[in-house]
Every structure is written in structure tokens, then in C-alpha cells.
Amino acid sequence: MFLNIFHFLIVLIDNKLGFLSGTGRIRHTFYSPALFRKMTKRTRFAPSPTGYLHVGGARTALFSWLHARKHGGAFILRIEDTDLERSTAESVNAILEGMTWLGLEYDEGPLYQTKRFDRYNEVIDQLMEQGLAYRCDCSKDRLDALREHAMAHKEKPRYDSHCRNRNIDPDTPHVIRFRNPDDGVVVVDDMVRGRVTYNNSELDDLIIRRTDGSPTYNLTVVVDDSDMNISDVIRGDDHLNNTPRQINILQALNKEIPRYAHLPMILGDDGTRLSKRHGAVSVMQYMEQGFLPEALLNYLVRLGWSHGDQEIFSQEELIQLFDIANVNKSASSFNTEKLLWLNQHYIKSADPYHLAHLLSPHLGRLAIDPTEGPDIVEVVKAQQERANTLVEMAEISEFIYRDFDEFDENAAKKHLRPVARQALEEMKKSLQALTSWDVEHLHDCVEQVSTSLDLKMGKVAQPLRVAVVGRAASPGIDVTLYLVGKEACLRRIDKALAYIEKREQQAKA
RNA sequence: GCUCCCUUCGUCUAGUGGCCUAGGACUCCGGCCUCUCACGCCGGCAACAGGGGUUCGAGUCCCCUAGGGAGCGCCA
Numbered sequence: 001m002f003l004n005i006f007h008f009l010i011v012l013i014d015n016k017l018g019f020l021s022g023t024g025r026i027r028h029t030f031y032s033p034a035l036f037r038k039m040t041k042r043t044r045f046a047p048s049p050t051g052y053l054h055v056g057g058a059r060t061a062l063f064s065w066l067h068a069r070k071h072g073g074a075f076i077l078r079i080e081d082t083d084l085e086r087s088t089a090e091s092v093n094a095i096l097e098g099m100t101w102l103g104l105e106y107d108e109g110p111l112y113q114t115k116r117f118d119r120y121n122e123v124i125d126q127l128m129e130q131g132l133a134y135r136c137d138c139s140k141d142r143l144d145a146l147r148e149h150a151m152a153h154k155e156k157p158r159y160d161s162h163c164r165n166r167n168i169d170p171d172t173p174h175v176i177r178f179r180n181p182d183d184g185v186v187v188v189d190d191m192v193r194g195r196v197t198y199n200n201s202e203l204d205d206l207i208i209r210r211t212d213g214s215p216t217y218n219l220t221v222v223v224d225d226s227d228m229n230i231s232d233v234i235r236g237d238d239h240l241n242n243t244p245r246q247i248n249i250l251q252a253l254n255k256e257i258p259r260y261a262h263l264p265m266i267l268g269d270d271g272t273r274l275s276k277r278h279g280a281v282s283v284m285q286y287m288e289q290g291f292l293p294e295a296l297l298n299y300l301v302r303l304g305w306s307h308g309d310q311e312i313f314s315q316e317e318l319i320q321l322f323d324i325a326n327v328n329k330s331a332s333s334f335n336t337e338k339l340l341w342l343n344q345h346y347i348k349s350a351d352p353y354h355l356a357h358l359l360s361p362h363l364g365r366l367a368i369d370p371t372e373g374p375d376i377v378e379v380v381k382a383q384q385e386r387a388n389t390l391v392e393m394a395e396i397s398e399f400i401y402r403d404f405d406e407f408d409e410n411a412a413k414k415h416l417r418p419v420a421r422q423a424l425e426e427m428k429k430s431l432q433a434l435t436s437w438d439v440e441h442l443h444d445c446v447e448q449v450s451t452s453l454d455l456k457m458g459k460v461a462q463p464l465r466v467a468v469v470g471r472a473a474s475p476g477i478d479v480t481l482y483l484v485g486k487e488a489c490l491r492r493i494d495k496a497l498a499y500i501e502k503r504e505q506q507a508k509a
Numbered sequence: 510g511c512u513c514c515c516u517u518c519g520u521c522u523a524g525u526g527g528c529c530u531a532g533g534a535c536u537c538c539g540g541c542c543u544c545u546c547a548c549g550c551c552g553g554c555a556a557c558a559g560g561g562g563u564u565c566g567a568g569u570c571c572c573c574u575a576g577g578g579a580g581c582g583c584c585a
Binding site: 046047048050080081082083085086140143147150151152153154155156157158175193196197198199202203204206207209210211212214216217218220221236237238239240241242244262264265267269271273299302303304305306308309310311328329330331332333334335337338339340341342344348383384385386387396411415446450456457458459460461462464465466469471472473474475476477478480 | 510511512513514515516519520521522523532533534535536543544545546547548549577578579580581582583584585
């Protein structure tokens with residue numbers, strides 16, 4: 001019953017997302033001739049929907065996607081949801097959202113494993129018939145005892161094949177185990193790790209069907225990769241040790257062995273395993289924090305991969321230059337500082353119109369309505385070189401849209417002093433008289449006041465800046481005045497003059 | 510514990526036996542530019558985990574040690 005409800009939900013989500021996301025749902029049915037499939041590279045990303053898309057998963061997806069794109073192949077998304085307890089529809093949603101934001105479009109999928117139980121059972125039955133799998137009714141207690149005993153004797157815990165020839169009654173509760181070869185070796189010829197050899201004596205008879213009848217990971221992965229004609233399996237290196245078992249199952253099934261590439265993991269900035277305490281781990285958190293997808297992608301691709309000394313890559317360059325063979329073997333630590341630098345780079349070089357579109361929601365979060373102010377594109381142009389993130393850009397642009405409450409203490413102390421009063425008063429007069437409020441005239445205006453008072457431009461511009469912005473940093477003074485607008489400028493200069501006045505009174509008292 | 514994997518500046522990396530006096534990037538520190546903040550430009554600090562071999566020659570090949578990671582589930 002639970003299973004059925006679950007299926008129903010998945011189908012619902014599937015349909016809904018297809019409608020919502022729009023991307024990545026093109027089905028390349030023309031690939032169907034099996035022969036043609038074998039000739040083209042087919043990669044997949046196969047997350048289990050038990051949480052959001054984190055940066056490690058995103059990089060795995062990226063490498064897989066690049067490998068497929070580079071070779072003109074197909075990139076397939078498969079949802080590994082056989083763990084009915086932990087899989088959720090929200091997670092599926094979050095993963096698809098993350099991939100869409102990053103622009104990792106898939107050619108086929110999302111395919112759900114929960115929809116393929118019949119096929120897994122078919123394969124398991126086939127293995128049973130061929131004597132390559134068997135029923136086992138060993139109790140949890142027995143298995144635990146086995147494990148404890150092995151550990152105590154400094155051995156690797158292995159199932160002892162106790163039920164191999166016991167012919168257990170199909171009607172009693174049981175699991176099904178794969179009969180692993182007893183001797184010989186399995187060689188994994190990995191595209192990044194090189195040749196890794198395992199002794200079959202290290203492996204045991206793993207469970208492929210649970211007591212409740214559901215198939216387990218190592219079986220489903222093998223069946224799916226094979227059925228979907230995956231030519232290159234690119235995944236995290238936590239799966240390296242599963243690979244020999246999977247190869248053995250594939251061989252028992254008489255199926256072709258795909259090429260493997262096991263990617264090193266991504267660690268937090270302190271060198272320990274990435275977790276929530278490292279701040280942002282979900283790719284959507286990066287969106288919320290004002291990162292551009294191209295920056296995150298560029299950062300992620302350089303984690304473990306390089307092309308000489310090149311740091312900046314366009315998507316086209318990546319597809320052209322990426323080579324899975326150049327991927328490092330060792331784990332790397334996530335460094336937010338460098339990501340910020342890349343983000344700034346992409347903000348700097350982005351099209352202002354495009355950026356304006358992305359900035360709007362971040363202004364919205366500060367309860368600013370971008371239409372109640374100057375052209376947002378002008379704001380973006382003015383701030384493009386001084387923001388590391390869109391969040392920062394919104395924050396440093398707040399003064400354009402509304403009056404600040406207090407002057408920044410240090411800035412006011414330094415620039416809003418009695419000596420600045422004359423400059424501010426002159427500026428006020430001059431601005432009041434100005435008929436065309438544009439950058440050029442505003443620039444002339446500040447310059448003229450400086451000259452007439454025989455002051456360096458900084459002596460006028462800085463007090464003026466603090467008066468109008470509230471703090472000591474902003475775009476060029478002319479652009480700043482222009483964006484704030486005449487009315488607000490005059491109002492704020494008055495406020496600054498009042499501040500100076502008050503300060504003078506206090507000094508006397 | 511056992512099996513497998515990994516190890517170049519703080520971080521990401523270049524390096525495929527002589528091009529290495531170990532290069533680039535981020536960070537940091539100086540300086541220039543400048544109306545501020547940024548941007549940009551110039552300069553600086555900083556690494557081959559340790560020990561044995563092989564070789565005329567080792568960051569690069571081999572072995573050992575140390576450190577780190579993963580797997581050893583009726584999780585994926």
C-alpha cells in the first residue's frame with residue numbers, strides 16, 4: 001500500500017516538474033537502435049533523493065555532463081530512490097532545481113528506479129535460475145555475530161556463504177544473495193585511478209533482494225547502467241570499492257562492462273568531510289547567497305581538474321578542453337575565497353541587462369522595489385566592479401533607493417566636520433541650481449565647487465559622499481549623485497549639515 | 510581490524526626523468542593609479558610528508574614509514 005502511494009507521488013512530481021522546469025526533458029528516442037547506442041558515449045548522474053543537491057554531487061554531475069558533451073554523447077539523469085524510507089519528493093525537486101540552475105541539461109530522464117522493480121525482479125529470477133544467486137534466511141543475530149567474530153580476529157567482516165547450498169523454502173522469509181566467485185581477481189580499469197585490482201576472496205555474497213522483496217543498490221545500479229547502455233560510469237570515489245562487486249554481477253549477467261571514472265571527494269575548507277557546519281553545501285544556497293551559476297561551475301570544474309594554468313573557462317571551452325583523464329586522484333578542499341573571486345570576475349564581465357534581472361530578487365529581499373528608483377541597469381553598471389556577490393551588490397545599492405538612518409560613525413567622524421560645511425553648502429547651492437541632472441553635469445558641478453573653494457576634489461567629494469551615501473564608499477561621486485537623484489541629495493546634504501551643526505554645539509558644551 | 514585509494518606553497522593546481530633557481534591562481538603583505546571603495550597594474554611571502562633505493566641525473570620510477578580518506582549494511 002505504502003509503495004503504491006509512493007509511486008503515485010513520484011508520478012505526480014515527475015509530471016509537474018516536466019511542466020515546470022522545461023529543461024532537460026528532451027527524449028532522444030532516435031538513439032534507440034542498440035548498435036548506435038553502443039558507439040556513442042552515454043553517461044549518467046544517479047543521485048539518491050535523500051536531500052538537496054550538494055556541491056560534491058554537482059561536480060560529479062558536471063564532469064559526467066562534460067564528458068558526454070565533449071564526445072557528443074548523451075547525459076542521463078536517474079533517480080536512485082529504492083530506499084523508500086529516506087527518499088522524498090522534495091529532494092527530487094531540489095536536485096532538479098539545482099541542476100536546472102547550473103544549466104546541466106540532461107538528455108534522458110529523470111528515470112526512477114522505483115518504477116523498474118519488475119525489471120530488477122526479472123534479473124534476480126534469472127540469476128536464481130542460473131544458480132548464480134540463492135536464498136538466505138540467516139538471522140540478523142547470526143550476521144552480527146559473524147561480523148563481531150571477524151573483527152575480533154582481525155579479519156575483514158564477510159558473509160560466510162552459509163546458505164549457498166541449503167535450498168531454503170521460498171515461502172519462508174528470506175533474502176537473495178549473489179553468488180560471488182570464490183577466487184581469481186577483478187580488475188577495475190579506472191579512467192582516473194588507473195588499474196585497481198581486487199581479490200575475489202575479499203568479496204562476499206552480497207544481498208541483492210531484501211526480505212520485503214525490494215532490490216538493493218548494487219543490483220539496481222548494474223541493471224540500470226546496463227539497460228540504459230551507459231558506456232562511462234562517472235561517480236564519487238566512495239563507490240570505488242563497490243565496483244568489483246558490480247563487475248562480478250555484470251559478468252554473471254553476461255553484460256558489457258562500462259568504463260569507470262571515480263572522482264575524488266570534495267572536502268570542507270578545513271580539510272574535513274563536507275557537512276552543514278561548513279556553511280553552504282547545497283548549490284541552491286549559493287544562488288541565494290548571490291553567486292552566479294557560471295562562477296560555481298567554473299570553480300567546481302577546477303577542483304580536481306585543470307588545463308595548464310588556465311583559470312577562467314567558458315562553457316564552450318570546457319566542452320572542448322575537458323578530459324576525464326586529466327582529473328586528479330586526490331581529494332580537494334572547497335575554498336570559498338577563490339569562489340568569491342571567480343564570482344566577482346563573472347559579475348564584472350556579465351552583461352548589465354542580464355545582471356539587472358538577477359539582482360532584482362536580491363533587492364526585493366531588502367524590501368526594495370527596483371522600479372522605484374533609477375534604471376536598475378545603471379545601478380548594475382555603477383556597482384559591477386565593487387561587489388563579490390549579488391547580495392553584496394544589493395546591500396551596497398540600498399542608499400540609492402532609500403534614506404539611511406544613521407551616518408557611518410567612522411566616516412562621519414572623518415568627513416562631516418565643520419571644515420566641510422562650506423563645501424557642502426556650496427554643493428547644495430550648486431546642485432539646486434543644476435537644471436540637467438546627468439553624470440556629466442554633476443561631475444562639472446563638483447569640480448567647479450572644488451576649484452572655486454580652492455580645494456582638492458577629495459575635500460569636496462568625500463564629505464559629499466558621506467552626506468549622500470551615509471558612508472565613505474560608493475561609485476564615482478558623479479554617478480552616485482546621479483543615481484540618488486536631486487531631491488534625495490539635497491535632503492541628505494541638509495541632514496549632514498545638521499549633523500555638523502549638532503557636533504559643533506556638542507564641542508562647545 | 511581488514512581491503513582499496515590518496516599525499517607539490519594556507520587553499521586550488523602546473524609538472525609525465527634533465528626545460529625546476531619548482532610555474533600559475535586565490536588569500537595575505539607592500540607599491541602605483543585615484544574623489545572614496547573597488548577595478549586595473551607592478552612587486553613580495555609561501556610547497557615537492559619522511560626515509561631508503563633505481564639512475565650520470567628524481568617533484569617525476571620502485572619500496573618502506575607516517576598522515577589522511579573510503580569501503581567492509583536487508584543505505585545509496
